[in-house]
Amino acid sequence: MLEWAFILVAEIGTAKHMKFTSNPLPYQALLEKRTSQEIELLVIHCTELPDLATAREYGERILYPSGTGNSGHYYIDSGGEIHCWVSPEFIAHHVAGHNQNSIGIELVNTGRFPNWFHSQQQTPKESYPQVQIKALTTLINQLCLQYPNLKHIVGHEDLDKRTVASSDNPNKKVQRKIDPGPLFPWDTVMQNTTLINIGSNAQNKHE
Numbered sequence: 588m589l590e591w592a593f594i595l596v597a598e599i600g601t602a603k604h605m606k607f608t609s610n611p612l613p614y615q616a617l618l619e620k621r622t623s624q625e626i627e628l629l630v631i632h633c634t635e636l637p638d639l640a641t642a643r644e645y646g647e648r649i650l651y652p653s654g655t656g657n658s659g660h661y662y663i664d665s666g667g668e669i670h671c672w673v674s675p676e677f678i679a680h681h682v683a684g685h686n687q688n689s690i691g692i693e694l695v696n697t698g699r700f701p702n703w704f705h706s707q708q709q710t711p712k713e714s715y716p717q718v719q720i721k722a723l724t725t726l727i728n729q730l731c732l733q734y735p736n737l738k739h740i741v742g743h744e745d746l747d748k749r750t751v752a753s754s755d756n757p758n759k760k761v762q763r764k765i766d767p768g769p770l771f772p773w774d775t776v777m778q779n780t781t782l783i784n785i786g787s788n789a790q791n792k793h794e
Contacts, residue, residue: 605725607661607669612646614655618677621687626675628689629727629740629782630682632659633711633766635698639664642695646672655680659691661726667718669726675734682746690730690737694719698768704761706753711768720772724779731781738783740776742767745786 634642639662646658657680662670673679681691694715702708731737743766750760773788783789 605669605729607671607726609671611674612656612658612672614647614649615673615677617654618673618679620676621678623676623734624736625688626690626734627736627738628685628785629730629737630685630689630691630743630746631723631740631767631771631776632681632691632693632743633696633698633768633771634662634693635696635700635703635766637697637700639670639695642693643672651680657681659693661690662693662695663719663722663726664695665716665719667716667722669722675730682743685746690734692723692726694723694767694771696767698766702754704751704754706755706759706761709761709765711765711770714770715767715772720775724776727776727780727782739785740780740782741784741786742771742773742788744768 634645636642636645642662646656648656650656658673659681660671660673660675660679662672664670675690678686679691680686681693682689696711696715697713698711699705699708727740743764744762747764749763751763753759753761773784777784777788
């Protein structure tokens with residue numbers, strides 16, 4: 588069931604409401620729970636899929652014996668609409684080895700779709716709209732207020748360095764994950780948050 592939710596966000600001495608859609612994945616209650624104190628890291632992803640509806644289809648797929656699948660906590664569509672599919676109180680499967688202490692934010696973006704592992708098509712072409720990035724920074728700042736131990740931010744590509752055989756030549760290897768990719772505006776994001784970037788874009792972090 589779709590529900591609208593409002594979060595009061597403080598911005599430079601003022602306050603406004605941030606609206607997002609809460610639409611929990613069918614298996615959310617089967618995910619492990621955690622305390623708010625455990626949340627220390629934000630991981631930025633892109634869906635590498637054509638639209639939000641397709642991302643939802645992938646998110647609902649059951650992949651584990653527990654009856655759960657892979658998904659971020661929040662999804663931000665290209666028009667800036669924010670959707671919460673897994674509440675941060677639950678541990679979502681979004682980045683191998685770092686799920687316990689992190690929140691995953693997925694930006695709807697085609698990335699390398701549909702030829703994710705073709706060795707000649709590893710450069711994403713779709714940029715991130717300004718309205719989508721503005722929604723992202725608003726969400727990040729709200730999460731920082733809500734979770735006091737949240738201090739760091741990183742891209743998915745920096746946490747998953749695994750390679751796979753390319754789809755066009757099994758003798759070649761390509762990165763399994765490259766998101767959010769070279770077109771993601773780290774400079775803009777880091778100028779609008781107090782989080783510290785601990786990935787390959789750490790030169791853009793706040794000191």
